[in-house]
Each structure stands twice: as C-alpha cells, then as structure tokens.
Amino acid sequence: MKYLLGSSVLMLILGGALVFFVFQSTPPTDAKPKVTQPSGMMQSSDKVSVDATLDSSGKRIVLTLQIEDGWHVNATPASLDFLIPTTVQVRQDGKPAEMSIHYPPGRATDIVLAGKAIEVYDDGTQITVLPDPSNAQDVSVGQLDLVVTVQSCSDAGVCLAPSIIETKPDTLDSSL
Template identity: 35%
Template sequence: MRCATSVFVVLLVCVAFAQTEKPPQPVQVSAQLGKPDAEGRQVLTVTITIEKGWHIYANPAGATGPIPTTIRVETATPLREVQVAYPPGKAKTQAGETFRVYENTVVIPVRIQRTVVNGQPDTSPLTVTIRYQACNEQVCLPPRTIKFSVSQ
C-alpha cells in the first residue's frame, strides 16, 4: 500500500510540473519610431525575431486557415493614416497547401500620419498590437496577441 501511495504522489508531482511548464515563446518583437516630419508623417519599424525552426504566417498567408501576422497602431488622437508594408514572406508547402511564412528576422515598416494640432504633430505614445501564430514542423502554438507602447 505504501508503494502504491508513493507512486501516486510521484505521478501527481509530475503532472503538476507538466501543467506549470510555460509554452515556448519563439517570437520576440521590438519597435523603433522615427521622428515625425512637419506634416506628422513618420515610420514605425517593427522587427520580429523568430527562433530557428519556427515560423509565423505572413500577411497575406496565402491559404485558408493559417492566422496571418497583423499589426495595428493607435494613439489617443486618431491617426490620419496607417500603412503597414507587410513583406511577401517565403512560400512553404505542407499537407498539400501552399502558404507564406516569415522566418528568422522580418522587418515590417509602418507608415503613419499623425493629426496636426495647432501646427504641431501629435506626439502621444503609440499603442501597437501585433497578432501572430508561431509553428514549427511538429506543432502550432495558439495565436498570440501582444500589445505595447512606443514613444519618441
């Protein structure tokens, strides 16, 4: 009976550790904001670094099903324009479908035009929201949305 109890406790501890293990985070994101011109135009450069062996889906992904990478930029004062220049990505075929992915490092420029108030472009921080899904050859992680602030 003691042996059975000991085995049960060991199994319970193993299950507890397995459930608390954090999922891998193979994607790192950084952003740099250029200076605005007199008309409030500036470029936000988003850099996504993906661990070797992993990929995220490009935008557009090119197939139905994969979740494409998206970038949304907002600020307290509405932006006049936001243009995200998604690179085409690399073609990848799996399970008979072809889709486009980003691997290693991808740089995505986002051109924005801020509202000009009293002759000066708004300088409030930008709120950047990025959504992506990371996969490797064995598994796809759940889609992830990250939100952060970028200031001058």
C-alpha cells in the same frame, strides 16, 4: 464456526494487505506532494518577440520580428483561409489610430497544404507602420501601442497557439 473463523482470518489478511499498501504508497510527511497539473501550452510568444523603432521624424515605425531559429510565422495575407496571418493594430491614446501597415511579401516554404506552398516571415522580417497621409500627425512614443498577432510554426510544420504581443516604439533611430 469453522467458516466464521476462516472468513475472519481472510478479513484480517485482506485488511493487513490494505494497510500495507496504503503505507507503502503514502509518501513520508517530509516529502513534497506531487502536484498533477496540466502542463502549460506553449504559445507563439515563446518563439517570437517584436522590436519597434520610431524614426527621428516621428512618422515611421519599423517593427522587427525576432523569431527563434527553426521557427517562422505566417505571412500577411495568410496563404490559406484557415491560417492565422501576422497582423498589426495601432492604438494612440487607447483608441484605434489611422495608420497604413506595409507588410512585406512572405517567403515560400517547402510546406505544402491544399496544393499551395505556405508563405511565411522569418527572423528579422520588418513591417512598416506609417500615419494615414490624409490624417498625418506626429506619433509620440508614449501615446502609441502596437498590437501584433502572430502564430509561430516550426519549420517541420508544427504550429503553436497564436499570441498577441503588445509593444511600444522604444527608441528613436535617425538612420531610418
């Protein structure tokens, strides 16, 4: 009986400790529950946007990369096979359009991988899109979609997930 009483007291103490622990760790009913979710990954589009301008002739589009200070995107062609280059695809009326894309040379950085300085585009870099001369046609602002793929990296060499940025030429500029 002595052991039975001792084990009952032990169970009562352990049960009380459990109830105390549960009530101490449970937030009051008016408190907002803490939701644990994986944080969203930053993407390259968090650091890069693209402005597209159609000139007054309707035959030349200039894409200007707007890149946050301290960041850049990989040039085209990419310096190494595993890097993701900045690319432009053109669609007209939802179909691939025959256009020439003119990528500028990249700027060599101090970032060296596999013995090679990485070439990048900085803020303000312009990429020119021209209709294929064998299939020259006017480009209507409403018919054209530009799909730009970028991977932004910090100047310290930390890269974000690539992004696809879709845009349309939204202004006519006779100065181009």
